[in-house]
Amino acid sequence: MKSVLRKIIGSTSAALVVAVGAAVLAAPNGYAAPAYPFADPDPFYNAPADVGTRADGDVLASRSVAATGFPTAEAWQIQYKSTNSAGVPIAAVTTVLVPRGAPVNRPLVSYQPFVNSLGLQCAPSHQLFVGGLQETPALNALLARGWAVAVPDHLGPSSAYGAAKLGGRLVLDGIRAAQRLPQTGLGAGPVGLAGYSGGAMATNWAAALAPTYSPELNIVGAAQGGTPVNIGELADRLGGTPSDAFGLGFAAAIGLEREYPTRSPLGNGLNVEGLQLRDRMSNLCTDSILAAGAGMSLAELTDGPSILTDPSGRSVMDENSVQLYPGVPRTPMYVWHGSADPLVNIGPVRETVDKYCAQGARVQFDVIPGADHGSATVLGVGPAFSYLGDRFAGIPAPSNC
Template sequence: MRKIIGSTSAALAVAVGAALLAPPAAQAAPAYPFADPDPFYAAPADVGARADGDVLASRPVAATGYPTADAWQVKYKSTNSAGAPIAAVTTVLVPRGTPANRPLVSYQPFVNALGLECAPSHQLFTGGLQEAPALNALLARGWAVAVPDHLGPTSAYGAAKLGGRLVLDGVRAAQRLPEAGLGGSPVGLAGYSGGAMATNWAAALAPTYAPELNIVGAAEGGTPVNIGELADRLGGTRSQAFGLGFAAAIGLEREYPTRSPLGDGLNDEGLALRAQMSNMCTDSILGAGAGKSLPDLTNGPGILADPSGRAVMDENSVELYPGVPRTPMFVWHGSADPLVAIGPVQNTVARYCSQGARVQFDVIPGADHGTATMLGAGPAFSYLGDRFAGIPAPSNC
């Protein structure tokens, strides 16, 4: 896996985004993305009558870039943070010639975007998904791979708890797709940075939200586990990556429109930038926000102290969620990561260990947020391979 700007700045994106959640009395409408022009993505009229994880529609697609696999896009039912039914999409890749019920890995890319055309189900086949080498490495092991659009149908970048639900319902949908032959497959979860947020949330939610899934292991690295901590430490800092943080604020506002009306906390420059970014992918977002800061775009101080904004941050901070994963976990982190502090990750792992979880926590000496991506991927995939093989999970709790 090559170093990419999306992984190195995802933590800053969430931090600055969370910092911008400052609801005053009046409310402004969120800046939602343009609807996807492909009717496949639209929710059917009866979506509310379906169970979470039910397949709403599916279609085979050409597996461009994945020459050993057959591929399907699967539309499925899930639930957003307000409890409303939504239609989501995952892409399922199955190596040709492998038996039924081979291992299935749900891989969560770090998606730093607001436009629906930036979703993995599009970028997988256009060359835009920079984690494609990781997917081919998984397929080469004979494993099936599900890649969910874990930001959901409004590209709610930063809404990590939603991402966890979408991962679990995406696994359900992949296993309910008859032609994929995955109904009895053991399941692994994997992701880095923004993808690790969705992965960790999926592992933590699974015991109560999807207890029927046979999740044998989860591997995650560089995980932002506490959005409020990131906001306090990094919010407002001028940076070339500020655009990603602002995009996270827009995404969180989309998921919590009545609790986080971002627009009312912005000055004219902030409102203009929000409108400009609302359909952008990562590179364009970075260019539009380069060198800006929170004070440049907001009306006044006190944003981080707002109780409603804090509640949204806490709701999406897995460190503060009382549930504990029951699947074994491999967690890795760079010791020199300036973006995602290691302390909250250590605290989260310690809590999991104290409540009986089996966690292998590897700290990579000298690695920052970007280099840890590559250095941890190989051990992470080997860890999942051992879980699929039935080898007892190690733990250094």
């Protein structure tokens, strides 16, 4: 299990490097529309006609499902209302696991998996009960503590891989929906946030947005590790280098284009080979994406000027870089990072923590000696869950600011 986590998480980070570069292509060629995923064949995911009249976090539909792989829990899937980056109402989905016989208003952890796919069939709500989610052991560890767990499809209904700010909103609206569904018995209980790598991006964004976006939620703590806080820094430092993980980076570029079709016109800068690869990847999950793009680079798939200097594309990178967001989380945070992580630079993470500390946040920042991006997830998850347990118990949060 640990080796699988290391492979996938390491690939996720390398992917972000190429994603941003690919997402900011200039437009020397004729425009090619974004490559969206096939529609989900399950009608449960279809947005109702009145979605635009509903409040963010409102429950649009729900169903009880068999909690296969989670023997101590009952499970519900909830479709809820949220809003995309253009302000358009959307219907999103979260899966909620609640320990059997749980009392009402028990703690809830929203756990964001490191999802790195483009097909809707790859989303957590589809993979959670068929053995396709790598982080299932972590979810069972949370349930064993007696906590409920929400697992949102934080890439949204178009699988906009790379659009981290959207992910933060979907996390918060998913928590609202989980607490508003009477069957879960969660009410207005305390909430924790957790995630690693790509999941940490959505977690950090949720914590940063919460004070203004969802101040009514009682978020008592957030735990995140290996967080890419500045997408532009990743692109400038490592963008465009041939990599076995190139496929995931290219997939993230496709996802960003889905969320920002008029600002990040990926198709405008792709040559014929690039357009063909984009179409081939547009409905794939992680392993197939990795295979399709292994060893490639942007240079062989693109034409035109530098991909890292386009102003419109840079604004998209900045908009999804939580380090550059002026808001500061008001919930206590546990942040961990490997000291030997060559993919996600620890420097911007330190700078982000320093910014939060300077504005009054309580942050416990732990650097794991010798850990790379993959090993840090296994080494940090235990302390992260213990940190959330202390917050649920009302113990004052530590800080090494």
